[in-house]
Amino acid sequence: MTGLTTAGTPVGERAVTGLLSLSGRALPLLRQWVGSDPGCGVARALLALATGDRWDDTVLKEQLVIAHRDALAAGEREASLVYGVFLHTHRQYRLTADHLMGHFDRWPADEQAGLMLGAFSECGDAAYRAHGEALTERQAALAGPESWPWTSWLAVTRAEQGRAREAHTLAGRALALYPRSGVAAHALAHAEHELGAGRDSIDFLDEWLRADPRAVQSRHLNWHAALHSIACGDFPDARRRADTALARTDVGMRAATNWRLLLAGQTPAGRSDPDHIRELLAAPGGTAEIFHTFNLALALAVEAATDDLRILARRAAADERPDYRDVLAPVVRALAEITAGRPRAAVELLTGLGDKAERIGGVRVEREIIQDTLARALVDAGEPARAAGLLHHRTTTRRHHAYEDLLLSPRPPADIPV
Numbered sequence: 001m002t003g004l005t006t007a008g009t010p011v012g013e014r015a016v017t018g019l020l021s022l023s024g025r026a027l028p029l030l031r032q033w034v035g036s037d038p039g040c041g042v043a044r045a046l047l048a049l050a051t052g053d054r055w056d057d058t059v060l061k062e063q064l065v066i067a068h069r070d071a072l073a074a075g076e077r078e079a080s081l082v083y084g085v086f087l088h089t090h091r092q093y094r095l096t097a098d099h100l101m102g103h104f105d106r107w108p109a110d111e112q113a114g115l116m117l118g119a120f121s122e123c124g125d126a127a128y129r130a131h132g133e134a135l136t137e138r139q140a141a142l143a144g145p146e147s148w149p150w151t152s153w154l155a156v157t158r159a160e161q162g163r164a165r166e167a168h169t170l171a172g173r174a175l176a177l178y179p180r181s182g183v184a185a186h187a188l189a190h191a192e193h194e195l196g197a198g199r200d201s202i203d204f205l206d207e208w209l210r211a212d213p214r215a216v217q218s219r220h221l222n223w224h225a226a227l228h229s230i231a232c233g234d235f236p237d238a239r240r241r242a243d244t245a246l247a248r249t250d251v252g253m254r255a256a257t258n259w260r261l262l263l264a265g266q267t268p269a270g271r272s273d274p275d276h277i278r279e280l281l282a283a284p285g286g287t288a289e290i291f292h293t294f295n296l297a298l299a300l301a302v303e304a305a306t307d308d309l310r311i312l313a314r315r316a317a318a319d320e321r322p323d324y325r326d327v328l329a330p331v332v333r334a335l336a337e338i339t340a341g342r343p344r345a346a347v348e349l350l351t352g353l354g355d356k357a358e359r360i361g362g363v364r365v366e367r368e369i370i371q372d373t374l375a376r377a378l379v380d381a382g383e384p385a386r387a388a389g390l391l392h393h394r395t396t397t398r399r400h401h402a403y404e405d406l407l408l409s410p411r412p413p414a415d416i417p418v
Contacts, residue, residue, distance in 0.1 A: 011036060012043060019046060020111060020149045022182030024214025026050060041071030042112070045082040049115060052089035060089055077107050084116055093122040097132065104135060109143035114153055121160075124290065124323065124361060133157050148177035148184070155187035160363055164194035182217050189224035193365050196398025198232035201225070219246055223253040227260070227365070233402030235266045242269035251280065252295030256369055258302045263376045264406035272299045278308065287315070290323050291361030294331065298369070301335040309336035327359045331370060338373065343380035350374040375407045384410055 015033045018026030030047040037043055044067035052060050064086045071078040080103050087096040096119035103113050120132025136150075136157045143150035155170035168191040174184035185208050192201040205225045209218055222245035229237040242257045251272055258268035277299045280286055287293045293316070300308045309332055316329035334349040350357075350373065357370045371390065378387035387408055388395075395404050 012040070015043070016046070016112060019050060019115065020183075021178065021180045022186075022216040023180060024212050024216065024218070026216070039070050039073075041067040041069065041074060041082050042078050045071065045085040046112065046115075048089055049085045064089065077110070080106070081110070081113055084113060088116045088119055091122075093119040094125070094128065097123055097128050101131070101135065104139055109139045109147065109150060111143075111147070111149045114139070114149055117153055121363075124359075126358075133161065145173065146177065148174045148181050151177065152181045152183035152187060155184055156190070159187050159190035159194070162194070162364065164191045167191040168195065180212065182215055185221065186217055186224075189221060189228075190363070190365055193224065193227060193231070194398070196231055196394075196400040198228055198400030199234075201228045202237075219250060220253070222246065223250075223257065224365075226257050228400075230257075230260055230264070230403045231398070232400035235261060235264075239267070239269040248272075248276075251277065251299050252292070255295055255299035255302050256366065259298050259369060260372060260403065262302065263372050264403055265409065266406075268302060271302060274300070274303045274305055274308070277303070277305075281312065287319075287324075289361070290321075290328055290359075291366070293324075294328060294360050294362070297328075297332045297335055301339055304339045306336050306339045309333075309339065323359045323361075327353065327356050331357070331360060334373065334377070338377060343377040346377040347374065347381050347383070350377065372407060375404075379408060379410055384408060 011029060012033045015026065015029035017023075018029050027047075027050060030043065030050055033040070033043045034047050044063055048055070048060060048063050048067065055063070064082065068079060068082045068086065071082040080099075084096055084099050084103060087093075087099055096116055100113060100116060100119065104110065107113070117132060117136060120128050120135070123129070136153050140147070140150040140154040145151060151170055151174040155167045155174060158164075158170060159167035167187055171184045171188035171191060174181050175188070178184075185205070189201060189205060202225045205221050205228075209215060209221060212218075215221070222241050226238040226241040226245075229235070229241070238257060238261065242254055246254050246257075254269065254272060258271065261268045277296055281293075281296055286296075293312075297309060297312055300312070313329050313332040313336060316324045316332055319325050319329075330349045330353055334346040337343070337345040337349065350370065353370075357367060360367055360370065375387040375390050378384070378390065391404050391408065395401050395408075398404070
């Protein structure tokens with residue numbers, strides 16, 4: 001790596017550290033690295049990995065062809081890494097996952113390859129997700145406890161497995177090694193959601209973000225802070241964050257916040273424009289990913305757009321993809337029934353779903369909203385005991401659970417017709 005900084009640290013090292021930590025300074029450093037060493041294929045590929053979703057396909061392919069040519073001259077590991085980036089940026093997630101398994105066999109605990117671990121969950125296949133978790137565990141063990149990137153990724157894995165206390169410990173260890181690890185901060189937010197940390201987690205996230213307000217995850221971590229605010233009953237703070245920290249384009253996070261507020265009988269934050277949601281659904285790729293489509297359905301539910309939800313449910317039911325037909329369709333139908341004031345019908349739809357709800361995509365914190373919706377529907381259908389049993393694990397293990405208490409409250413939520 002060339003292009004020394006004034007502190008004597010190669011700009012490439014700083015760029016990689018910034019990328020691994022999801023720093024707001026990563027992109028300027030990556031561009032500086034490519035500019036100072038245009039023949040470095042890894043530098044060019046990592047810049048594509050970080051920004052490729054903003055490039056058109058022609059530019060992306062052009063840049064990665066150059067990167068692969070230069071990486072071949074540098075060595076087999078570099079060429080393998082760049083090929084993985086090519087697959088990942090072209091959304092070939094199964095092929096990326098397959099490639100990574102071979103890559104890590106040859107180059108164990110490669111931190112730069114670890115940047116693509118998300119490919120395993122993006123496959124939308126439980127078997128691939130399990131392979132990804134097992135691979136992360138093996139690579140973290142090989143890297144050792146002093147590797148903050150691998151400790152951070154293992155913390156994410158444990159959080160998604162529901163092993164919140166282990167995730168919390170691992171995230172804390174990674175942050176002790178490198179306090180600016182954005183992956184560890186994110187894993188901690190997930191673990192503390194499961195534990196109901198509430199205000200303590202909000203204070204940590206605010207302090208962490210103050211040090212790097214341009215951090216890659218700044219909006220997403222503010223969304224987590226909003227969920228913690230809902231958990232401990234600070235609904236004005238949740239609304240404030242949704243209105244000030246989330247952009248108009250953050251339809252999913254805004255909808256997930258507002259639907260939770262409505263389920264708990266609280267006034268939502270600023271609403272989405274229904275026409276904007278319809279445009280997103282009608283756009284090319286608008287229903288290409290199940291979790292994205294689910295988030296748009298939540299946005300319609302916040303607007304009580306029953307007719308739109310019924311149309312979307314019929315579209316999902318006619319889809320040849322099993323997850324859309326068997327999972328998304330009944331969930332969207334249940335949202336339509338709730339907005340139409342038919343909680344009993346929603347209960348039947350969501351109860352029949354069972355464990356298949358996991359196939360809606362996203363992560364535990366995001367999928368939990370389906371269980372929230374079922375609990376609200378059970379209460380509104382006159383079955384508070386069943387609702388209490390459904391949320392028992394949350395109300396007995398989470399330190400702050402004002403949100404769950406309100407979900408179990410025998411009164412209709414605000415702005416949802418019953």
